[in-house]
Amino acid sequence: MSRSTNLFSLVLVPLLTPTAFAQQFNVVNSNDKELRRSAHRMRITPERLRQARRALEEATGIVGRMDPVPVPQLDQLSSLWPQVHGTAARERLEQLYGVLRRAAADAPDEAAYRQQSQAAQALLASLSEVDANRAAVLGRSWPEPPSRLGQAAAEVRSNFETELGKQSMRRIGMSNPEKLVPRLEELERSGTLDPMVSGRLAMHLTQSGRREDALHLVDHMIGQLDQAARDPRLLSEYMSFLSVLPMVDPERAVTAATALARVPKDLGGGPAGMTLQMPGGQRLDLTSAETAIVRMVQNGRLGPALALRVIDANPDLKTKLDGIGGIDALYGPNAARPGPSPETISAMSGNYVGPYFPSDTGPVIAKIRNLVGADPASAVKKLTAEFQPEHFQQLLRAAQQLSFQDPDLASTVLESARGLLGRVEPLEKRAQLMTTLIRIWSQVEGEVEPKLYREGFVLVDDLRQAPRASEQTPAVGAGPSRAAADNLERTLVAEYARDDFEA
Numbered sequence: 001m002s003r004s005t006n007l008f009s010l011v012l013v014p015l016l017t018p019t020a021f022a023q024q025f026n027v028v029n030s031n032d033k034e035l036r037r038s039a040h041r042m043r044i045t046p047e048r049l050r051q052a053r054r055a056l057e058e059a060t061g062i063v064g065r066m067d068p069v070p071v072p073q074l075d076q077l078s079s080l081w082p083q084v085h086g087t088a089a090r091e092r093l094e095q096l097y098g099v100l101r102r103a104a105a106d107a108p109d110e111a112a113y114r115q116q117s118q119a120a121q122a123l124l125a126s127l128s129e130v131d132a133n134r135a136a137v138l139g140r141s142w143p144e145p146p147s148r149l150g151q152a153a154a155e156v157r158s159n160f161e162t163e164l165g166k167q168s169m170r171r172i173g174m175s176n177p178e179k180l181v182p183r184l185e186e187l188e189r190s191g192t193l194d195p196m197v198s199g200r201l202a203m204h205l206t207q208s209g210r211r212e213d214a215l216h217l218v219d220h221m222i223g224q225l226d227q228a229a230r231d232p233r234l235l236s237e238y239m240s241f242l243s244v245l246p247m248v249d250p251e252r253a254v255t256a257a258t259a260l261a262r263v264p265k266d267l268g269g270g271p272a273g274m275t276l277q278m279p280g281g282q283r284l285d286l287t288s289a290e291t292a293i294v295r296m297v298q299n300g301r302l303g304p305a306l307a308l309r310v311i312d313a314n315p316d317l318k319t320k321l322d323g324i325g326g327i328d329a330l331y332g333p334n335a336a337r338p339g340p341s342p343e344t345i346s347a348m349s350g351n352y353v354g355p356y357f358p359s360d361t362g363p364v365i366a367k368i369r370n371l372v373g374a375d376p377a378s379a380v381k382k383l384t385a386e387f388q389p390e391h392f393q394q395l396l397r398a399a400q401q402l403s404f405q406d407p408d409l410a411s412t413v414l415e416s417a418r419g420l421l422g423r424v425e426p427l428e429k430r431a432q433l434m435t436t437l438i439r440i441w442s443q444v445e446g447e448v449e450p451k452l453y454r455e456g457f458v459l460v461d462d463l464r465q466a467p468r469a470s471e472q473t474p475a476v477g478a479g480p481s482r483a484a485a486d487n488l489e490r491t492l493v494a495e496y497a498r499d500d501f502e503a
Helices: 003-016 032-042 046-065 071-084 086-105 110-130 132-140 151-158 160-175 177-190 195-207 211-222 232-248 250-260 288-298 304-312 315-322 326-330 361-372 376-386 389-402 407-421 427-445 450-465 479-499
Strands: 274-277 283-286
Touching: 032 046, 032 427, 046 071, 046 086, 071 086, 071 110, 086 110, 086 132, 110 132, 110 151, 110 160, 132 160, 151 160, 160 177, 160 195, 177 195, 177 211, 195 211, 195 232, 211 232, 211 250, 232 250, 232 288, 250 288, 250 304, 283 288, 283 315, 288 304, 288 315, 288 326, 304 315, 304 326, 315 326, 361 376, 361 389, 361 407, 376 407, 389 407, 389 427, 407 427, 427 450, 427 479, 450 479
Parallel strands: none
Antiparallel strands: 274 283
């Protein structure tokens, strides 16, 4: 192993498990709020994230100077930049792409050109999470292989942009599906939406208040099952799509599961099938289609009547389950399970799918986006004027969900909710909502700003000075105002201790 490769490995270790690192490297600036917010999402301290970013900067500089280009290490770096330092990712990924492009233009053989092309596609797919238009422009500039490399290398170049488009769409769809919404009709017409991205996008549309668009997309994908059944990879992705449907529309979940009964057994089984394990040691072999259906039934989002319809629509699966006690064998603490607990959808490396939110959050988010429009400067004033105190909890849930898609808009929503708080009466109710606001503010922003702490402690004082119903009657216990003050004070002190324990 060369000295440069050894040095690269030494740099990569502190990057993946950050430790103290020298301060001599210049890092693209980012504001404190962005640093805190990013560190909070990665579950590390802001200082450790700052150290990781310095290490990533040095690793990138080393790779840029190495000859020949270490393609595997460069591939690792390209996936790390959007995760570790999104604000600097565009500039650094373009630099790495330039390194790859120069190497590909002078590739010694077809294998090297192919490897460099695949690394470039992965790199530009990472860039598309930050700037999809720029990634597409750079993709068109990928060099033709030297003529001496022959037809195989030429075919790699001819397919370069098509493969890049697929990878970019997958990355964007899984990490930030909102970016695909304006292109929804175009993507459906072109047939480039795969089942995995369709499921993620349908769930996002439902949560964003665009239910009709979500159902149209679901119906389109259900209609593609016959085509997916001929491709084992697509069929496997269809199973992941199936797991999302109960959260989008339970009736469609039944329709999709029923359609699986048409899939030939030789396509619905094979290596992807699993074994249903009973507590007593009994084992039941399932095809991959049957496994997907069992997981969907067990995730609890289908009611009993719909679950029975799903099982009845798949006669082979019903016969198997009847042998172990019927559908009841899938429920309870001793339920039979095909492998690990089901997930709603598998997240690609580096992407967070986000939790499931109540259906009433979707219309609120749609309204927020419509009000904010292209004028974020007056967004807080617009939202505070439009929403009423009774919408406070919905705004907080919207901020939580938006924090996974649009952190700046999530901050705006929190500010508008904060503006509504002064209109909440009585004070005890205001204290209860302030407690919730403090906790969610910490989740979304990484820490609570000092001004909000001051407002909270002022409210604690107001509660303690509030007159009792009868000043002549001795208080029994703390009373509602005192109890509300104590609860809010505990929350404020606990959250403040996270930010500054000594203070």
